[in-house]
Amino acid sequence: MTAATDTRRAGGPDDAVSGVVPREVVRPATVDQVAEVLRAAAADGRTVVPVGGRSKLTWAAAPESCDLLLDLTGLDRVVEHVAGDLTVVAEAGVRLADLQAQVGRAGQLLGLDPPEDGATLGGVVSANASGPRRLRYGTTRDLLIGITVVLADGTVAHAGGKVVKNVAGYDLGKLFTGAHGTLGAVVSTTWRLHPVPPARRVVTLELPDAAAAGPLSIALARSTLTPSAVELIGRADGSARLVVLFESIAESVAGQARSAVALLGGGEESEDLPEDFGRRPGGADDVLLRLAYAPAALSSALGALPAGTAVAAHAATGVSYAAVPAGEAVDALPRLRAAIAPHDGTAVVLRAPDAVRDRLDHWGPVGDSLDLMRRVKERFDPERRMSPGRFVGGL
Amino acid sequence: MTAIAEPALSDRTATLADRLRSAVGTERVLTDRTQVRTYECDGLANFKVTPAIVVLAESRQHVVDTVRLCSEAGVPFVARGSGTGLSGGALPSADGVLLVLSRLRRLSPVDADNRQVTVEPGVINLWVTRDAAPHDLAYAPDPSSQLVCSIGGNVAENAGGAHCLKYGFTVNHVLGAEVVLPDDEVVHLGGRAPEHPGYDLLGAFIGSEGTLGVATELTLRLIRVPEAVQTMLVGYHSVEDAAGTVSDIIAAGIVPAAVEMMDALAIQAAEAAVSCGYPEGAVAVLVIELDGPQVEVEAQFRQVEEIARARNAFETRIAADDAERALMWKGRKSAFAAVGRISPSYFVQDGVIPRTKLPEVLAEIDRMADEKGLRVANVFHAGDGNLHPLVLFDDAVEGQAHEAEELAGAILELCVTSGGSITGEHGVGSEKRMKMAKQFTPEDLDTMQLLRCAFDPAGIANPGKVFPTPRLCGERPGVRKGEHPVQAAGLGEVF
Numbered sequence: 105m106t107a108a109t110d111t112r113r114a115g116g117p118d119d120a121v122s123g124v125v126p127r128e129v130v131r132p133a134t135v136d137q138v139a140e141v142l143r144a145a146a147a148d149g150r151t152v153v154p155v156g157g158r159s160k161l162t163w164a165a166a167p168e169s170c171d172l173l174l175d176l177t178g179l180d181r182v183v184e185h186v187a188g189d190l191t192v193v194a195e196a197g198v199r200l201a202d203l204q205a206q207v208g209r210a211g212q213l214l215g216l217d218p219p220e221d222g223a224t225l226g227g228v229v230s231a232n233a234s235g236p237r238r239l240r241y242g243t244t245r246d247l248l249i250g251i252t253v254v255l256a257d258g259t260v261a262h263a264g265g266k267v268v269k270n271v272a273g274y275d276l277g278k279l280f281t282g283a284h285g286t287l288g289a290v291v292s293t294t295w296r297l298h299p300v301p302p303a304r305r306v307v308t309l310e311l312p313d314a315a316a317a318g319p320l321s322i323a324l325a326r327s328t329l330t331p332s333a334v335e336l337i338g339r340a341d342g343s344a345r346l347v348v349l350f351e352s353i354a355e356s357v358a359g360q361a362r363s364a365v366a367l368l369g370g371g372e373e374s375e376d377l378p379e380d381f382g383r384r385p386g387g388a389d390d391v392l393l394r395l396a397y398a399p400a401a402l403s404s405a406l407g408a409l410p411a412g413t414a415v416a417a418h419a420a421t422g423v424s425y426a427a428v429p430a431g432e433a434v435d436a437l438p439r440l441r442a443a444i445a446p447h448d449g450t451a452v453v454l455r456a457p458d459a460v461r462d463r464l465d466h467w468g469p470v471g472d473s474l475d476l477m478r479r480v481k482e483r484f485d486p487e488r489r490m491s492p493g494r495f496v497g498g499l
Numbered sequence: 500m501t502a503i504a505e506p507a508l509s510d511r512t513a514t515l516a517d518r519l520r521s522a523v524g525t526e527r528v529l530t531d532r533t534q535v536r537t538y539e540c541d542g543l544a545n546f547k548v549t550p551a552i553v554v555l556a557e558s559r560q561h562v563v564d565t566v567r568l569c570s571e572a573g574v575p576f577v578a579r580g581s582g583t584g585l586s587g588g589a590l591p592s593a594d595g596v597l598l599v600l601s602r603l604r605r606l607s608p609v610d611a612d613n614r615q616v617t618v619e620p621g622v623i624n625l626w627v628t629r630d631a632a633p634h635d636l637a638y639a640p641d642p643s644s645q646l647v648c649s650i651g652g653n654v655a656e657n658a659g660g661a662h663c664l665k666y667g668f669t670v671n672h673v674l675g676a677e678v679v680l681p682d683d684e685v686v687h688l689g690g691r692a693p694e695h696p697g698y699d700l701l702g703a704f705i706g707s708e709g710t711l712g713v714a715t716e717l718t719l720r721l722i723r724v725p726e727a728v729q730t731m732l733v734g735y736h737s738v739e740d741a742a743g744t745v746s747d748i749i750a751a752g753i754v755p756a757a758v759e760m761m762d763a764l765a766i767q768a769a770e771a772a773v774s775c776g777y778p779e780g781a782v783a784v785l786v787i788e789l790d791g792p793q794v795e796v797e798a799q800f801r802q803v804e805e806i807a808r809a810r811n812a813f814e815t816r817i818a819a820d821d822a823e824r825a826l827m828w829k830g831r832k833s834a835f836a837a838v839g840r841i842s843p844s845y846f847v848q849d850g851v852i853p854r855t856k857l858p859e860v861l862a863e864i865d866r867m868a869d870e871k872g873l874r875v876a877n878v879f880h881a882g883d884g885n886l887h888p889l890v891l892f893d894d895a896v897e898g899q900a901h902e903a904e905e906l907a908g909a910i911l912e913l914c915v916t917s918g919g920s921i922t923g924e925h926g927v928g929s930e931k932r933m934k935m936a937k938q939f940t941p942e943d944l945d946t947m948q949l950l951r952c953a954f955d956p957a958g959i960a961n962p963g964k965v966f967p968t969p970r971l972c973g974e975r976p977g978v979r980k981g982e983h984p985v986q987a988a989g990l991g992e993v994f
């Protein structure tokens with residue numbers, strides 16, 4: 105038969121998705137093979153979990169079932185990089201780091217910097233992963249200009265295109281961003297790129313009390329300074345460091361760093377980023393949360409976290425990562441959600457130690473559009489075979 | 500396309516009109532033929548359909564009531580903002596309801612610390628920046644029609660503007676939407692926070708051209724007004740040199756706020772209309788704007804000047820103040836209207852190409868126009884390859900409109916074969932839906948239809964737009980039986 109079937113093997117404990125061991129693992133190498141695998145799975149009614157670099161497969165709720173793990177790392181070609189257009193087409197299995205290295209040779213970058221080692225483009229899109237520079241470049245929804253997906257029944261569909269400006273048809277790229285494989289497999293992605301800024305300057309300010317970062321980041325955001333990132337790293341209820349990153353031409357970063365020190369009322373200037381810049385906080389014993397809220401509510405969000413929580417906040421954007429001690433997480437999570445709700449705040453569980461994982465509501469309340477989300481899921485995957493149970497509301 | 504026959508309301512629509520009157524008030528429901536004819540077209544005046552009923556909504560409840568009654572009666576509805584759309588998106592259904600949102604015009608106070616503002620859909624684009632200005636904030640998407648077009652229409656079309664090159668499109672500046680779905684359910688997509696768990700239905704809704712529901716409230720992101728802005732106007736003796744300058748600027752790692760281009764015919768028209776004083780004898784001009792921190796803008800501006808000179812620019816003017824800047828922009832922003840003065844009629848297209856293909860595609864458009872014996876003026880967003888070829892014709896000349904329409908269509912196909920798109924900001928609407936099949940496969944279109952069917956299984960929201968062939972959604976798939984473990988454990992939401 106075809107190449108896709110040659111790469112089939114039985115699943116083992118190392119392939120487990122949040123504890124669920126797949127019966128079989130398949131690693132196709134082309135879009136046609138992905139379509140063939142999914143058509144065959146549809147014919148047999150098998151459940152499928154699409155994965156990329158598997159950098160975080162122990163995260164999130166377990167799938168209700170996983171007959172087939174669809175490993176997309178075999179789709180690893182950078183199809184087309186047109187430097188003059190600042191665009192690149194790359195398959196879903198391409199590692200973000202490899203793509204950055206390739207476009208970097210032309211002095212360009214893809215404006216996404218999540219910290220997970222080995223993350224693939226398909227995984228970044230499907231988890232809507234991002235890092236500190238989202239302040240400057242936005243997230244997948246701002247950078248992805250075209251997508252190819254394979255649906256549960258094997259249909260191959262494209263949306264968007266290769267040009268940055270394009271409003272023809274529905275933007276399915278948005279729909280698949282953050283969908284965690286529940287609507288189908290992402291097989292190819294097209295991105296808008298940015299030029300690599302030539303110079304960098306970092307301002308670091310030690311704060312005895314992390315909450316002080318709230319007003320400071322509002323002041324930064326309302327100033328004419330254009331930092332690439334404003335990161336708060338430390339303890340939610342204790343001391344922390346505010347790291348402001350400027351990236352531009354040398355004259356600009358020097359001037360902006362000086363202005364930032366004046367505006368913040370202090371701070372050290374340097375060339376280098378601290379070690380922990382952009383990392384997720386905490387360790388394996390903590391429950392890692394992603395908080396999102398109206399950006400000016402940073403201080404309130406910090407105040408709502410239990411004592412001893414380590415945070416890494418993208419301070420000016422309204423997104424924070426928090427590592428809550430596992431022992432406290434089960435009780436703290438509902439309280440936290442209630443406290444940040446007035447700021448349109450939500451908290452999502454990314455990683456949790458096995459002991460508490462099943463006692464946490466991973467996604468939390470979704471609001472009045474959950475029923476509409478369910479209708480979308482029913483249209484794209486009526487038999488509920490794609491990553492069933494991993495997503496919001498048990499979708 | 501003109502609707503000649505004006506049948507009396509069918510029984511069905513007459514009954515609906517009565518029910519609408521009692522729900523939203525008699526004065527807000529129009530059925531008088533001369534009154535409703537005001538709404539027969541949008542900015543694309545060669546498509547006209549007289550709607551059966553017009554509802555002038557003034558509150559969300561009016562929208563909900565109208566949509567509910569349409570849904571119960573199985574009658575289609577079409578949302579309308581300011582009616583400036585250029586693709587026939589707000590073209591009414593002859594047997595349906597036109598739901599006019601321009602009276603929903605309230606703006607909440609600007610939330611300066613969060614850099615946000617919440618507005619109703621009928622609010623005019625420029626009002627947002629007007630309200631934001633005292634806080635040194637602005638709403639980035641700036642379509643040339645911003646004096647009149649509505650935020651609801653912008654969201655439905657994912658409108659762009661001259662400054663999209665750096666700041667992105669409407670979709671990058673809308674944080675939340677309250678939407679009345681075609682079955683009258685009210686949902687909130689997105690919100691005031693940058694992320695929410697679940698599918699990004701807000702992203703999918705923006706740019707859906709009124710086919711997924713009616714937006715009744717939008718939360719918009721505001722940007723900080725940059726410290727410095729500098730604008731230059733550059734004249735060239737050749738289109739290739741102007742296009743080459745654009746590529747070189749990008750290659751130098753500079754992202755200008757805007758790079759706009761006009762060719763000889765467009766310059767001539769603008770000059771005649773608004774005396775913008777563009778360089779004499781120019782075959783092409785670029786309007787280039789840089790913004791950001793002062794030192795950055797100054798340094799990059801010098802670099803851009805050098806690039807332009809190396810590309811044989813024969814005149815470079817730098818706006819000394821806001822008045823001069825306004826004059827430079829005036830020529831560009833008035834170009835469509837200006838072309839209307841040198842030609843009895845024109846078709847404007849909105850195709851996009853990869854910007855590296857600008858020189859060859861512009862040359863090919865020239866050749867195609869010559870072959871037809873027609874004139875094409877080009878005014879466009881050069882930085883992102885979004886062409887606006889204006890195909891000039893005279894209605895009075897037998898067959899010329901048809902020739903012009905053919906040329907406009909051929910230009911769009913050229914954009915697609917060059918790796919681009921049939922529309923960059925004006926939308927597909929009624930006008931270009933048959934061209935969708937040139938850009939997308941049947942599978943692509945069927946997949947988009949899945950989204951449509953999730954939002955609007957009865958197909959009553961702006962039917963006959965965007966997609967080439969209407970499709971039925973079929974039975975709604977069965978709701979899953981049994982309880983999910985998360986739900987059983989009382990952890991997930993019950994649906």
Ligand SMILES: Cc1cc2nc3c(=O)[nH]c(=O)nc-3n(C[C@H](O)[C@H](O)[C@H](O)COP(=O)(O)OP(=O)(O)OC[C@H]3O[C@@H](n4cnc5c(N)ncnc54)[C@H](O)[C@@H]3O)c2cc1C
Nearest residue numbers: 156157158159160164223224226227228230233234285290
């Ligand atoms: C549940 C969960 C939530 C996360 N949330 C965030 C977050 O909010 N912010 C953030 O910055 N990072 C988040 N991450 C981190 C993110 O996983 C990594 O940054 C990166 O995306 C991992 O890439 P990968 O290739 O290793 O993906 P994997 O770990 O292999 O997969 C990640 C997720 O995407 C799905 N997936 C992977 N590839 C495909 C594909 N080609 N088609 C369809 N589905 C695919 C998987 O089923 C899985 O749900 C999250 C990760 C998980 C698992």
Ligand SMILES: Cc1cc2nc3c(=O)[nH]c(=O)nc-3n(C[C@H](O)[C@H](O)[C@H](O)COP(=O)(O)OP(=O)(O)OC[C@H]3O[C@@H](n4cnc5c(N)ncnc54)[C@H](O)[C@@H]3O)c2cc1C
Nearest residue numbers: 580581582583584588642643649651652653655659709714
């Ligand atoms: C001179 C001129 C210059 C222009 N320049 C630009 C430009 O630079 N960039 C650009 O992008 N466009 C431009 N346009 C096109 C047009 O102004 C935009 O498409 C604008 O977004 C339309 O807004 P509107 O309020 O007029 O919408 P309408 O024309 O009334 O409607 C447009 C579409 O939106 C839908 N709609 C309207 N309100 C809602 C709602 N509340 N909920 C759901 N659907 C809704 C309608 O059903 C229709 O499909 C220009 C037009 C003109 C006439």
